Amino acid sequence: MAKHYRMLIGGEWVDGASGSRPIINPANGDTVGEAPQASVEQAEAAAQAARSAFPGWWATPPAERARLLQAVADRLRERQPDLVPLIISETGATAMVGSRMQVAVAIERFERYAKGALRDHSIPLTPSPTATTPLAPGGLIGAMVNRQPVGVVACISPYNFPMVNMAGKIAPALAVGCTVVMKPAPQDPLAVIELAEIMHEAGFPPGVINVITSTAADVPAALTTSRNVDMVSFTGSTGVGERIFEAGGRTMKRLLLELGGKGAALVLDDANMATAVTALSSVWGFHSGQICTAPTRAIVHRSRYDELVSALAAAALRMKVGNPLAPDTVVGPVISAAQRDRIGSYVAAGASQGATVVVDGRDPTLDADLQHGFYVGPTLLADCHPDMTPVQEEIFGPVIVVVPFDDDDEGIAISNGTDFGLYDYVFSQNTERAFRLAKQLRSGNVGINTAQRNHDTPFGGFKMSGIGRDGGDFGMLAYTEMQSIVWPG
DSSP states (O other): OOOOOOEEETTEEEOOTTOEEEEEOTTTOOEEEEEEOOOHHHHHHHHHHHHHHHHHHHHSOHHHHHHHHHHHHHHHHHHHHHHHHHHHHHHOOOHHHHHHHTHHHHHHHHHHHHHHTTOOOOEEEEEEEEOOOSSSOOEEEEEEEEEEEOOEEEEEOOSSSHHHHHHHHHHHHHHHTOEEEEEOOTTSOHHHHHHHHHHHHHTOOBTTEEEOOOSOTHHHHHHHHOTTOOEEEEESOHHHHHHHHHHHGGGTOEEEEEOOOOOEEEEOTTOOHHHHHHHHHHHHHTGGGOOTTOOOEEEEEGGGHHHHHHHHHHHHHTSOBSOTTSTTOOBOOOSOHHHHHHHHHHHHHHHHTTOEEEEOOSSOOOOGGGTTSOOOOOEEEESOOTTSHHHHSOOOSSEEEEEEESSHHHHHHHHTOSSOOSEEEEEOSOHHHHHHHHTTSOSSEEEESOOOOOTTSOBOOSGGGEEOOBSHHHHHHTTEEEEEEEEEO
C-alpha cells in the first residue's frame, strides 16, 4: 500500500481526477493498494494522446517496434518475482495459476509479437487480364492487399487474467503500428499500471501507450464513442459487449469482442471417462471457474451419466478450497462478494427448477483468517434439463451442470442450444466420430479429448460470444485494415 499508483496519459503520469479507490484482496478482504479514478475528460485526453502519437508510431520501423516489445518481455521476466504476488493479491489466483498462467504467459505474448512485428502481412495477387472499359484502358492489371494499422485501439480487459489479456491485445496492436489506450477491469488494475510503467521505462514514445482506470461506467464508455478511437478490443461479459457494439456503431468502430461462454463438454458413450473428468474438473481447479472457455456443461450420454456424476462428485471432494498462497490449495476465492453471491443465486435457481445439488460449494469450510474472503467451493448440479437457468446462462464460477442425452443428434442440439458459442469439447475414443461432431458444434473453438489450447489458432466466438478473432497471426490481422492497391502491368 506504500506505492502511489497513477495513470499514464500522453507520456505523463497523472492522478485520477475523481480521486482513488481501494483494491481489495478477494482472499481475505485486505486492501492491496489504491487505484486512481479517471474522469471522462481524462479518458478523452488519453484517446487524443494516442491519436497524436499514431502517425509517428506507424512510421516507426518494424525492427524498432520489435525491439521495444522484446524489451518489455525482458523486463517482465526480471520483475516476475514481485509482479506475481501482486497479481495473486489482486485476483485471488492460486499460487499455481498465478505463477504459471499470469506474468509468464504475458511474457510469451510480448515475445511472440516482437517477432511478429517483423512479418510482412501483405498479400500479392495474381495479375488479372482486364478488357478496356469506359472507365480505363484494359491490360494486365496487377494488385496486392496491403495491411494498414487500424489506428487508435481502446483495449478493455477482464479481471480474471488482467496482465495476460491486456498483453494479448496491446502487443499485436503495437506490433502492426497501432497506438493504444489501456483500460483494465476495475477490480484489479494495479498490475496493468505496473505494465504501463515497464513499457514507459522501455522507451515507448509518449502517447503510444496510455492507461486509465476507473470503476465508473461512463469512463470506458467515453472510449467507445470517442472519434479519436478507431477500434475497441474488449474481453468481458456479453451484456457489456452489446453496449459497446451499439455505442461503437455511431462512429463505425472496428470491434474485437471476446464475450461470454457456456462451454459444452459432449461426453459420448465411448468416451475415456478419466480424460473427460480431468477436463471438466478444470472448471473447479482453474481460477475457480472464472474463465470463459471452461467446460461448464457436461452433456453426457445417458449410458454413462451415473458414472460421470459419481466421478465428478469424487473429484470435487478432493479439491481443497482455501488460501490461494497455500501450495495444496486448488480452489481459491472468486473476485468479489458480488460475484460470490451471484454464483450462489444460480445454484439456488437450479435447485428450485429441479436440479439435484450433488456437491454444494456455497458455504465452504475456511480457516479463520479467510472469513472475510469471497469463496465458493466446487459445485455440481445433476438432473438438469437444457432450459434451466444455470444451464443456459454463464455463471463464471466453479459450477458444473450435468445434462443427459440419448443419441448424437440430441447431444449436438443440447450443446448448440444456448446463446453462446465460444469453446466446446467432444470426448470420444472414436476420432472420426469426434471430428464429425465437432464440426457440427456452433462454437468458435472445439477441443477433442483435451482442455488444452493451441495459441496460434484464431480465438473467438459464434453467436453472442462475440465477433472477431485474436491469437497467433490472427491477433495481428485483427488490428489492421485491408487496403487493395492496383496498377497496370
